[in-house]
Amino acid sequence: MATFELELVSPEKLLLSRPVEMVIIPAAEGDMGVLPGHVPMIVTLRGGVISVRENGQETERMFVRGGFAEVGPTRVTVLADTAVPVANLSRAEAERLIETAERDYQAAAANDTPEKREAAMNHLLAMRAMKDAAQAA
Structure with missing residues (x-):
């Protein structure tokens, strides 16, 4: 399956950087699914959960308090105000x-x-x- 590079960055550190199949981000306008080849855009994030999918299943869930995401056809960069694994x-x-x-x-x-x-x-x-x-x- 096709992938794109996902980077999740908080003020403290780089939390995630790897190829993924899909990511669902909590955009201010509503949850937004991103697949490879997505049209470029910059979106504001609201508080919510980022869900990462790899090999057909959810592999990561991170809570973000807000921030921004830059979406492109081959890369998604999330700049989160705060990011915490949901399990924590x-x-x-x-x-x-x-x-x-x-x-x-x-x-x-x-x-x-x-x-x-x-x-x-x-x-x-x-x-x-x-x-x-x-x-x-």
Whole structure:
């Protein structure tokens, strides 16, 4: 089967760099499947799970809090704000982060600019996606 090069990078390190058959990324507009030969584009990521497929099966699941992906016909580069293997997520930690994010959003909704409110809401949604991913692991 045809492959393309996938690189997943977080601020701390290069997490993944190898040929894969398919990747599903949590684009801001919705989950996006990428196969070899995909049209070039740059997309914003929302909090969610990146799913990697090799040899006809899912081989990796990584939670990302957000970031960007550059998609091309032979390469996909994901620049993630934060990336954690789904198996390493903690539901209890995600619930704690949701509580903090909810407080931050309430404070932003009362006092801040629309941009800061949107950023606070995006963070809250990402933490909820983290909890969902932790439950599914």
